[in-house]
Amino acid sequence: MSLTLHLHPLASYCWKVLIAFYENDTPFRPALVDLGDEASRNAFKALWPVGKMPVLHDEGRGQIVPESTVIIEYLDRHYPGRTAFIPADGDLAWQTRLRDRFYDHYVHEPMQKIVGDRIRPAGTQDPYGVEAARTTLRGSYDMIERDMAGRAWAMGEDFTLADCAAAPALYYAGKVEPFGAGRRNLAAYLDRLTKRPAFARVIEEAQPYFHMFPG
Numbered sequence: 027m028s029l030t031l032h033l034h035p036l037a038s039y040c041w042k043v044l045i046a047f048y049e050n051d052t053p054f055r056p057a058l059v060d061l062g063d064e065a066s067r068n069a070f071k072a073l074w075p076v077g078k079m080p081v082l083h084d085e086g087r088g089q090i091v092p093e094s095t096v097i098i099e100y101l102d103r104h105y106p107g108r109t110a111f112i113p114a115d116g117d118l119a120w121q122t123r124l125r126d127r128f129y130d131h132y133v134h135e136p137m138q139k140i141v142g143d144r145i146r147p148a149g150t151q152d153p154y155g156v157e158a159a160r161t162t163l164r165g166s167y168d169m170i171e172r173d174m175a176g177r178a179w180a181m182g183e184d185f186t187l188a189d190c191a192a193a194p195a196l197y198y199a200g201k202v203e204p205f206g207a208g209r210r211n212l213a214a215y216l217d218r219l220t221k222r223p224a225f226a227r228v229i230e231e232a233q234p235y236f237h238m239f240p241g
């Protein structure tokens with residue numbers, strides 16, 4: 027097996043995939059991408075011109091695999107381990123994918139909007155867009171609060187792709203738009219996620235980079 031994961035240790039979508047690797051102790055080589063460095067950026071864009079991390083290079087199978095969700099599905103299919111990220115049951119599978127999409131689009135993306143606005147050049151901020159992102163986040167929080175009543179993980183008893191998506195999205199979202207005192211199920215879910223060994227390891231490894239987080 028020769029897997030290389032192109033990543034940055036602080037990047038939230040890279041966290042999503044790192045959780046999957048650590049869940050199953052899947053061996054890989056991390057390759058650090060520095061988008062602020064021209065040579066590193068150009069080398070990375072040669073792999074995936076969109077320029078978004080993470081990207082997996084499976085040299086053994088001759089595949090370049092971008093997009094966090096797709097990478098996790100790829101690992102599930104070709105390098106399965108004790109944690110199955112997509113349930114075998116067809117209905118549970120689409121419900122897992124739905125929650126993965128929900129966390130990416132309605133928690134992760136608005137969180138990125140708020141964080142991204144903080145590093146825009148002076149005078150180019152987008153307060154209207156940031157407020158819209160906060161409104162989206164609060165609505166998502168309410169949905170998660172209801173959804174997580176009586177559940178350990180996003181799909182119930184089993185840790186899946188949906189939890190890989192939820193962990194970094196909620197971790198960073200809670201920093202830029204706090205959950206508030208009334209959303210106990212949501213807060214307890216993030217607490218469980220941060221104690222999950224795979225995610226705890228990701229957070230630990232990111233510690234030396236946290237000073238780069240804006241705000």
Ligand SMILES: N[C@@H](CCC(=O)N[C@@H](CS)C(=O)NCC(=O)O)C(=O)O
Nearest residue numbers: 037038039077078079080093094095
């Ligand atoms: N849909 C992509 C999103 C990836 C993404 O937004 N990655 C961020 C880091 S968390 C990135 O590469 N940002 C660099 C940029 O936008 O220039 C995925 O799921 O992998």
